[in-house]
Amino acid sequence: MQADMADIVGIQGLLGSGSIWYNILGIIVYAVIVMVLLSVFGYTFGWIERKIIARAQYRHGPTYVGKYGFLQNMADLIKLLSKREIRLAQGDNFMVRISVPLMLSLSVFILLLLPFSQSLQATNLGLGLLLVFVTIAFFPMFVFLTGFSTGNKFGDISAQRSVLMLLSYELPMIIVIVTIALATGSYNIQGIVAAQANRWFALVMPLGFIVMFVAMLAEFERPPFDLREADSELIAGWLTDISAPYYALVLFLDYTRMFLGSMIISLLFLGGWLGPSFLPGIAWMLIKATLVALFVIVIRATMFRMRIDRVLHLGWLVLIPLSLINLLITYIVLLWIL
Template sequence: MADFLTPYIGHTGAVFATMLAGILCVVVVLLLCMAYLTYYERKVLAAAMLRKGPNVTGPFGLLQPMADGLKLFLKETIVPTGANPVLFLLAPVLTFGLALVAWSVIPFGPGLVISNINVGVLYLFAISSLGVYGIIIAGWASNSRYAFLGAMRSAAQMVSYEVSIGFVIVTVLLCSGSLNLSKVVEAQSHLWFCIPLFPMMVVFFVSGLAETNRAPFDLVESESELVAGYFVEYSAMAFALFYLGEYMNMILVSGMTTVLFLGGWLAPFGLTFLPGPIWFGLKIFVVLFGFLWARATLPRFRYDQLMRLGWKIFLPFSILYMVAVAGFLVATGTLPNGG
């Protein structure tokens, strides 16, 4: 496509235009996925509770996400008196923006990635560790006790679980030999990492639930005690950006699980009649079901239980497993020598 445009806008312009088109495609697809993730969630929850779920707006209730979105567009954004207006409005924008920029390094298929950088895994880790700022800033700028309590809980929770996520990622890197996400996927062409590293995948997934503040770790927003936690003061589009960001982060963590453990775009059992991006999407769909299933099934953790799980169970376990994997790779001489 870049070659086709070169005679009209020059080489730099063509590269720029191609990149812009790629970003636009990813963003539009993501927003659609996010809208239908809310529908998926409501349907799964309804099935778990023997209800029907949304079924009135459009066939099978398929237009429900659109109706919800339109409603939020038409509402008024209220900035409370006593709030810090700049930071109050910056927080949702930051949350949503960070949820979007992380996708720039996720490979959707062979060569199908916006920015194929060599430190892709670290980039994702850095971006996900920034997510906490949107929440802390929102909690502080709202000038409300509920919001502040939610933000405090969130800061402790996200910092704690990041540590074990870091060790899980290091273990995957030991097996793949590269920080480039495309190469991590290619390293799984013979054996998906979910087989030798299955316990680490579980640790990663559960830490992912905690990172995205999802049930059973949703005591950041816990509606029964903090009303809605850090975004209690938000309305209309500012609220919608938080909501979008949360669901986008769910898709992102599912995408990371898929890339790191489930072979990314690789087809299972040699079923190559479907293209790579479709397989990638299907795997994300399956991992997302895990998120919704956990929400429908498990009661909320108490704060001390959350800290105990993160620091006393996941952290020692992931360090031990990492040392064991490194020892095994060195002992058998199978340490990858990638770039």
């Protein structure tokens, strides 16, 4: 099942193997490609979200700037970037300033670990999947850091909620990953996708798929789990005291994280780039990610926000048992039936 290392082009493959300078150039070129993909998809998801939610509410959404308002987000971005930065009297300004850009760099880092197709990946690590999820677990920590260092009580409550949610959602997620690794025999993402050649894992382990999807929603602050920036309760939670340029980054980060989440879901459960051969693998990958993101957006348009105690209840008493059952079923099927 192990993906053949020789097939993977990666950084070397872009420019052909050669001296170290070629490698460094390859890294830079690939990082630029990833950054562009992330920006384009993050931006487009932002536009799609505004449009879809507007249609769900009898509105039109942005219409004036650009065709169908496509450039509205760009205009908003420019407006936010041109605003002045507020220095907090009681907060730790340094922490606030570094943590948001760090979160953005984390998402780029994760994207470098994810393959877009069989040949397009920065580096194919044997424990790639583990590293991805270890990195994802840093997001709530940075939310905590930002919320705590703004010195605002709303940020404070938001930071506490962030840690509580981290505790309740990491565990089921890790259990599902273990199950996947059990089924494929590796933590290598290439290998995991290759193992889905016959049938997707979403069909093999539907329970695991549901658990992972819910946990991802919670992890990336999508409704109904947007308790950290619950606007009707905590104003904006950890973002209450963030000044405009950083807020623009956070908005962008929201959409890039949505892209990341849908990428991970489609890689692990929807067969990644596998699909009929009339389209290249990367196209299938992006189509699947977009469909997952659309579903996430529709959830945002319809759901009410959950309460923190119910979220913990769901995490500990529903998702963890479900993921364990999923593990058990997979193990039994692997051991005795296959």
